[in-house]
Structure formats: C-alpha cells, structure tokens
Amino acid sequence: MLENQGQITRRSFVIGTAGAAGLAGLAAVAPGIAAADPIGHGPISEPAAADVSAAALITFQKIDGTPVYYWRSNRGNTTLRNWQCTQEFYNALVAWIRDLRSLSSGYGSISYLVSAGFYVDKPGQHGAGTAMDLDHVRWSSGTTISPLDQQHASTNAQIRKRYLATEAVCRRRFRYVLDGWYNADHHDHIHSDFGGMPVRVLKDSESDTKFVQAMCNNFRNAGLAIDGVWGTRTESAFNAAKSALGVTGDPHTSSSVWQGMLSKIAQKGFANQNF
Template identity: 30%
Template sequence: MAFPSSSKAFARSTCELPDITRNWLYSENWKMRYRTAFNASGYGVHPSVTSFTMHQETHTQAGKIVRDLHALGQSYARTGGPWAYQWTGVAGAKVCKTGYHRYGAAIDLTRFDWGAGHYIDTAVHGKDTRRYLRRRYLAVVATCRKHFGTVLHCYNDPDGSHWNHIHVDRGRQAVAADWDYQTDTTIIQWAARDLAGITDMAIDGDFGPQTKQGFEALRTKFGAKGIDPTASPVNYRVWLDLIGRHGMADKDAGTYKAG
C-alpha cells in the first residue's frame, strides 16, 4: 500500500515492503513490551513482551534507534557504565485510525530501558524536575530524529495527545534541518535550555530571536561553527549525535566537540 504524501521533505518512502509482525527491535534480545496502564506515580506499566505489526521499514528504522541508544549507553553512560540496552516500551504501531498509523508507518514509543534503573519513561521524564532525566529524554528524541522524519513528544505535541509517548513516523534518515519544521526547532531549543544553560528558553517550535541565540550558543560550544545543520543530512547528523552524547552522559554542551 502506498503512503500518502506528507511534507516536501518526507514525501517518499519504501512502499513496496510488506508489513511484518515482531516482538523485538534490531535484535531478538531487545524485546518490545506493551504499555497497558500507568501506576500511581504516573509511570507506564509494561507487564509482558508483545508482538506488533508494522511496515517493515518502520521496524528497521525503529531498530536503528535502539541500536544507537545501546551504543550511547555503552560509551556515554552517566554513571556506572557501560549500560547494555534491554527493552523498549510501545503503545501501538499499525492501528486503524487517521494518520500514518493506519499504514503501519508510525510507532508510539513509551520506555527505553538500559537495565539497573537506567531508563526513560516518556510519560514522566521529558518534563521532570531532574535535569539529567530531561537530558536523557532529549538524547532519545535526537536519536529518533536520525531515523524518522517526524518526532512528536511532550514539547512537540500539536494535538495534545503526545505528552505520554514519543510518536515517530515516515522512516527516513535525517535530512537537513529545517527551522520551519517544529520537530527540528524543538530539538535545538531543548538542547539550548538543558545543555547550553539558557534556562529561560521557550520550547515552542518557533525559530525566533531567542532560538537563534540558543543555536549560536550551541554552535560555539560544540565547535560546530563550520557545520550548518540546514545544509546537508550529514551536517545535521553531526548535531544530532552531539546532542545525543551530551544528553546521555549528562554533560554540558562543549564537553564533546564536532569532529
């Protein structure tokens, strides 16, 4: 089944691949678990391994997310590393409703778990008072953006339904950043606030004067003045990788440099 067109940046996909049903992402050791409820503290409950049906391309791209998150845990663990990736929480994939879910081209992600208490719960940690958890959530969002065209989350939530999960759709590697695109702008704003220390940064998807200031601060701290993320996919992946490393390690921008 052919996908409908979305934005000009993500108007193509590998439509000839079939749907597949799996209970794992990337490796059969990295299972998916279905979020069935929330506990009294607001965290998702994921009682059992569950199979999900989705477009094969979506499964492949989602697998790349967990592959990269495993690599971040191995090399950039905040404490007591290396961390080995364990499992992924999921709220749904192919569902008969409007949007990309009906084509199996979207997946809703709810938890990323490295074991030993090291995890991100997407219903809680994006706006947690603890900065290291917000940073880790940001690392997950940046990693998702490397492999999917659209990433919706607690700060990029156009219809108010994404406060408790990360929705990704249109499995494409990162194209060049587009500051008219809220997925990209919110990543920069979030990084400027929680990595570069611009604590009053609004994460609203509007690339205005404050966001430009934050972008320039990040570019200086990252040593990336010559790397324009809007110029090419390769350049943007440099930025996403830097954000992911800093976020996972709970480090201020500039700890790791471009190149």
C-alpha cells in the same frame, strides 16, 4: 497536526494480521486523492506491485533482539506482544536501536523498550505502518527514561537531559519526532515517523524548533520560550550550541551534519553534561 500526518496520500488496507499478507493487494484509494490528481482523471489506480509494497506489514515482538512491551493496559507487563510495521520502518528501528545502544553504552545494554503502538488502524503514519510511539526505555544498569511519565517535564535536570538524548537518537533516524513540548497529545510518549524525510532540522518546523529550544534551555540555560517559532534568539542559541559541540556544516540542509550534531547532543545528555 499536519506534521503528524506526514506525506501519506495513498493508503492501503490490510485485513487481519501478517498471516493475511496475501490479501494485502486489496487496496483502496484514500479520500481526497481524486482532488489531488493534477489532470483530473479521477481516482488513481496504483499498480498491484506498488499496492503490496505499500500495505505489507511485518510482525515483530523484539527490535534487533530487544523486547518491546506494552504498558498502557498493565503497567510493568513483560508479556511479548505482536507489533506490526513495514519492513522499511523496521529496518529504520534496527538502525535506531543500534544508535541508541552505542550512544547510551554507559548505562549498559538495553533491557527492554515499551511502546504505545507502531501500526495502528487509523489515518496517517501509524496507519501506514511507519510510526512508533515510545513510552519507556530500560537499561541493564537499571537506568530508565520514561516519556510515559512525562519526564520531559521532570524537576530533575539529569532526567530532562536523558529525555532529550533519547529524542535526539530518534531524530537521527526519523524526521517527524513529536515530544512532550510539542503538544498535549504527546505529553506521555515520543512519536517518530517517516514523514518529511530525509532527516534535517528545519526552521519552519514547529516540532524541530521546539526540540532545539528545549535542547538549548536544558543544556545551555538559554532561557528561550519553547514556542516553536525560530526567531533571532533561537537562531543565536542554536548557533552557539552548534559551535560548542564543534559542529561544522549546515544541519538545515545536510542529514549527515544534523545526525552528527544529534549524536553529540545524545552523548552529552546520557552523560548528564552541559555544553
């Protein structure tokens, strides 16, 4: 999907692990870049400094002190694992988990996260080291949310609200967030990436619109079709939700207004409250 590809038009390749960071200056021009050159001079050579910056990945096992496990090959595994992403993306992950701790503090502290991947050797945001696939969160109270278990489709309304609360926190820090309602590929994880920043809610975004529709249905019994099309019923349901949450300003153009609305959605969701 286009939204999953983000705005990455130039990619660099990293050989090996972070120990090979010195090789990160080896860059290649992504296929198709020549066609995008408006003056037809063929492949674009990037400055060496820009190459290093685009390609440098850091390795981490914890986000701001919270371990991140991998369950895709061994469910319940708690072996620390080396993950990679860019420093800038890691900084956003720190901001994200601090938001999550703060907004879900009623559940206690966050014991661990489970991910399906950050940097992955493939095109798009994962290949750029600027994406996260979130499988599971566990708090010290024993509470969990498990996109891995397709809990967007849980028969338990409290769990669906908790899934949406967790997604709302992702949307505070990442623009392209793809969930179980978005498509079948995302039925078992929440994908977050740096595409399309800054954060805001756009009516012509299928993923944004599906989140809004699922939110209005699960917190306000709006009865909307979750079809990704921002029509008149979605518009009025969204405005009613905004009003009920006491949000003023325009979340379609202002990041701070949208982030504030997302925090309120998250608080309601973690508290299992309608609004």
